[in-house]
Amino acid sequence: MSRRTLTALFAAVAALLPAPRLNATAEADPVRILAETDRARGGGLPGVEWTLKLSSVEGSDEDVRELVVQAHGDSSLATTVYPPRMKRAKLLQVERNMWYGRPDLRKPISISPRQRMSGPAVNGDIAATNYYGEYTPTLLREEKVGDEDTWVLDLVGKNKWVTYDRIVYWVSKKRLVAVKAEFYTVSGKLIKTGTFEHKNTILWNNRRTPFVSRIEIRDAINKNNYSTLEYTDVKVRTLTPADFHIGVLGR
Amino acid sequence: MRRQLLTRVGALLLTAALVPARAQPTPETTPHQRTAVWSADVQVLAGVDLLGVRESSGFNPRNLVASLPSRQSVIELRPDFNLEMGRFTFNFGPRLLARPEVNVPHMPPAAEQEFDNFYVNRWRAGVKLTPSLTAAWGREVLQGGNSVFRSPSNPFLTDNGRLNPIRELPGRDFATLTWTPSRAYALTFISNTGQGHDAVRGEPFRVTNALKLDYVGERFNATVIASRKQGGRFRLGGSYTYSASDAVLIYGEATAAQGSDALYPAAQEPASAPQTLLAAKDNSGKVLFTTLSGASYTFRNGFVSTVEYLYSNEGYSGSEARSFSSLQRSALQVMRQGGPAGGSGAELLGRALSTGLRVERQNYLFFQGVLAEYRNRADFAVSYARNLDAGGGGSFAAYATVSVNSRTQFYAVGTWNNGPAASEFQRLNRFTLSTGIRLFFSR
Numbered sequence: 137m138s139r140r141t142l143t144a145l146f147a148a149v150a151a152l153l154p155a156p157r158l159n160a161t162a163e164a165d166p167v168r169i170l171a172e173t174d175r176a177r178g179g180g181l182p183g184v185e186w187t188l189k190l191s192s193v194e195g196s197d198e199d200v201r202e203l204v205v206q207a208h209g210d211s212s213l214a215t216t217v218y219p220p221r222m223k224r225a226k227l228l229q230v231e232r233n234m235w236y237g238r239p240d241l242r243k244p245i246s247i248s249p250r251q252r253m254s255g256p257a258v259n260g261d262i263a264a265t266n267y268y269g270e271y272t273p274t275l276l277r278e279e280k281v282g283d284e285d286t287w288v289l290d291l292v293g294k295n296k297w298v299t300y301d302r303i304v305y306w307v308s309k310k311r312l313v314a315v316k317a318e319f320y321t322v323s324g325k326l327i328k329t330g331t332f333e334h335k336n337t338i339l340w341n342n343r344r345t346p347f348v349s350r351i352e353i354r355d356a357i358n359k360n361n362y363s364t365l366e367y368t369d370v371k372v373r374t375l376t377p378a379d380f381h382i383g384v385l386g387r
Numbered sequence: 388m389r390r391q392l393l394t395r396v397g398a399l400l401l402t403a404a405l406v407p408a409r410a411q412p413t414p415e416t417t418p419h420q421r422t423a424v425w426s427a428d429v430q431v432l433a434g435v436d437l438l439g440v441r442e443s444s445g446f447n448p449r450n451l452v453a454s455l456p457s458r459q460s461v462i463e464l465r466p467d468f469n470l471e472m473g474r475f476t477f478n479f480g481p482r483l484l485a486r487p488e489v490n491v492p493h494m495p496p497a498a499e500q501e502f503d504n505f506y507v508n509r510w511r512a513g514v515k516l517t518p519s520l521t522a523a524w525g526r527e528v529l530q531g532g533n534s535v536f537r538s539p540s541n542p543f544l545t546d547n548g549r550l551n552p553i554r555e556l557p558g559r560d561f562a563t564l565t566w567t568p569s570r571a572y573a574l575t576f577i578s579n580t581g582q583g584h585d586a587v588r589g590e591p592f593r594v595t596n597a598l599k600l601d602y603v604g605e606r607f608n609a610t611v612i613a614s615r616k617q618g619g620r621f622r623l624g625g626s627y628t629y630s631a632s633d634a635v636l637i638y639g640e641a642t643a644a645q646g647s648d649a650l651y652p653a654a655q656e657p658a659s660a661p662q663t664l665l666a667a668k669d670n671s672g673k674v675l676f677t678t679l680s681g682a683s684y685t686f687r688n689g690f691v692s693t694v695e696y697l698y699s700n701e702g703y704s705g706s707e708a709r710s711f712s713s714l715q716r717s718a719l720q721v722m723r724q725g726g727p728a729g730g731s732g733a734e735l736l737g738r739a740l741s742t743g744l745r746v747e748r749q750n751y752l753f754f755q756g757v758l759a760e761y762r763n764r765a766d767f768a769v770s771y772a773r774n775l776d777a778g779g780g781g782s783f784a785a786y787a788t789v790s791v792n793s794r795t796q797f798y799a800v801g802t803w804n805n806g807p808a809a810s811e812f813q814r815l816n817r818f819t820l821s822t823g824i825r826l827f828f829s830r
Contacts, residue, residue, distance in 0.1 A: 197763060223426075249633040296633070376519060378573075
């Protein structure tokens, strides 16, 4: 076999191999780290669907909802399936545009990003994450969280439309998933904290990658107020722009 | 024409069943094969409606023209069934409405009153012909735009139901074909093939066809819709919404057409004959339009405040409004005379209550405050609409829903009208109040 043929053969085989994941021992690139963590929360995938149980506690009030969330790029559709009185209520997000449709509202309405979903969780928390597109990351330091080595990233919003103006993000070096986070306003005030678990997995790019299974978001001022997001039944599926057209809100 | 359209839509759906859908190539993902998924939801509503019918109304004297119920009890069953099978979706929503007690002041003894009925308010069969092409046919309420007070851009209906979330809007029959080539654009052909449950007695139905273009940008979205009623005029409408910040939305809607189908006070031959209501601007070359501009602000606690201004040169001008009032007084006088001529007076008053105008006058201001999901179980809203033209009145509206558990909700919806007795909001009733309970069951 000639050298030229051998070279071509190696190149062909290399092209078929899946892209190598970020090497945790290589020099940390905060941009690539952020892209990897997004994938574990639905970002950067061609289509993904999950069932979300959203439990909120605010003072003496408790609220439980279940939603089916579909996400594709910067679009997401969350359909409420529990409680029965809110069944088929839908939240559609396409870029910065957000619409809410409920059978009794008759007409889908545009809502501002400030509208809350339930408890400390806002609409931006339940959709797929696109921190890679929305924030500029810098590496602050390395730190141990429990017995896990993490990179601590400082995420600054690229524009005023982001859900949180600034996020401090702890990312596991080994698993390349978020472990915990602090959410700040533009004035530097801490408003929420979050912790993450990743016990789900999805098949993506010919390999099993971790996917978020639980997030707890706690109000930094009133620590008794918190929301828990539990992710189950995660599926990668083909979704198209037609699945995120405003017409779906009326059904 | 209607049979032809139905045949074509049916052929389209049949073809879709034979053509395999071509999925987008996603070799790096595991495609999920969806099996049939169905769901059923049932809403049971029981309540009482009160209507402060004005006995001295100049348009509805002693309730002999409109025959409005002053009080009724309502029990309504609203089941909804949904089925998803691969590329196909089916929805079916029959309704059973019972009114065990209805009190209609001065109801004519010979009048036929339908108090209980069964009807289908919603049904839909949809198919994804390709990943970007969806066809559907059925009965539904097609809405668009972000406004609360009125929806001028909608060529099919102007009442968007946002002031009363309890009442269901009647569904109409539509065939639609939507092409969504990208996230940013969608093109939809819509044909209003039937009046559905929204039938208006005495008015022949005419098919309306429309072409709608939707655009979604980063924080701006807009719609342009061109429509034409069978044998009628071409109409152009549109709406937009702009997210100025995370708390502020700015939006607008508009519609325009040459001429109008609405009824206007007009002279008739001979000159000594009283005025009547005619489609006097049907052949007018003048462009008549309605525009709405609005903005909303969301506070950190979730409270949303909204303000809207509507202008319509299709509505009655000052002189037309004076002629309209004069016509109403004449018709009332004729009606009170009784006898054979009295019927013509009542008929004219009936037409005066349904002129076909989106709004009767030209300038309106609207305010609304909404607190939704208060403590995750209650919604509250209060609004006020004011006609700014001379002699105009206003209307307060409010609703509250309170859920006591995941399946049970109490509601109250009301309006209170103010202004001159013959003004748009006041002429039939001084107030309305609906209150009751809703139960939700689902599978």
